Each structure stands twice: as C-alpha cells, then as structure tokens.
Amino acid sequence: MKKTVLVLCTGNSCRSQMAEAILNHDLGGSVKAVSAGTRPQPKVADGAIEALTLAGMSVEGLHPKDIDSFLDESIDLVVTVCDNAKEACPIFPRPVKRIHLPFHDPHGEPLESFLKVRDDIRERLVPAVKTALHI
Numbered sequence: 001m002k003k004t005v006l007v008l009c010t011g012n013s014c015r016s017q018m019a020e021a022i023l024n025h026d027l028g029g030s031v032k033a034v035s036a037g038t039r040p041q042p043k044v045a046d047g048a049i050e051a052l053t054l055a056g057m058s059v060e061g062l063h064p065k066d067i068d069s070f071l072d073e074s075i076d077l078v079v080t081v082c083d084n085a086k087e088a089c090p091i092f093p094r095p096v097k098r099i100h101l102p103f104h105d106p107h108g109e110p111l112e113s114f115l116k117v118r119d120d121i122r123e124r125l126v127p128a129v130k131t132a133l134h135i
Contacts, residue, residue: 003076003133005033012037012064014045014114015081015103018052019121025057026126030135034073040064045107047114055118077132079125099132101125 005023009016016035023033044062052059078098082105103120106113129135 013041
C-alpha cells in the first residue's frame with residue numbers, strides 16, 4: 001500500500017507543486033504525494049510548470065490546494081518546504097510524522113531559478129522521504 005506524503009508550503013504555487021510532481025514521478029510505486037498551502041495562490045507558477053515539463057514529468061492535475069482539505073486525510077508524512085509553512089502547519093487529528101526541508105522560493109524569478117530549485121528538490125527531498133518512510 002502506498003504511503004501518502006503531504007508537501008506543505010505557503011502559496012502552493014512553486015516548491016510544493018514541484019515536490020509533489022517529483023515525488024510522484026520518482027517514488028510513485030511507493031508513495032502518493034499531494035501538496036497544499038497555508039495561503040494558496042490562484043494558480044501554479046508558469047516557471048514551475050515549465051521546469052517540470054522540461055524534466056519530462058507530468059503536470060496533470062497540479063493546482064493550488066488549501067491545507068484544510070487534507071486535515072481529515074490519512075497522511076503518513078508531512079514535509080514543510082518553507083519556514084512559514086513550518087510555523088503555520090496545523091495540528092492533524094492524529095499524530096503525523098513531519099520533516100522540514102526548506103528550499104529557495106523561485107517565484108517571480110527567471111526559469112533558471114525554477115530549474116535549480118527543481119533539481120535541489122529532487123536531490124535532497126527524494127532521499128529524505130525515502131529515509132523518513134523507510135522505503
């Protein structure tokens with residue numbers, strides 16, 4: 001059975017969306033990744049979509065979601081990818097393992113910044129999730 005990973009950020013428009021797609025791409029056999037924001041933006045950043053597409057990853061279904069929609073879900077691991085989300089992370093109805101792994105926010109920057117953050121997420125987050133979930 002797949003473990004569910006919730007990637008949490010403030011706007012749910014850049015880092016958490018890229019993390020969701022990367023985890024589903026690289027660990028899709030073991031995990032189901034979803035993402036949400038404490039204050040979701042209206043849309044996923046164009047740079048995040050382009051960076052994922054250039055890496056051959058699916059962007060289907062990516063859209064900003066509010067953390068409140070996941071509070072009653074069965075989550076195995078919460079990953080906060082920004083300090084604001086770490087501080088604002090809600091209390092879940094049952095204990096949930098958490099890790100904090102901050103990444104640079106490329107919002108409003110050139111595509112190169114999104115590519116660097118995408119690669120950083122892939123390099124650091126994928127092994128951290130594997131370790132945290134023992135997969």
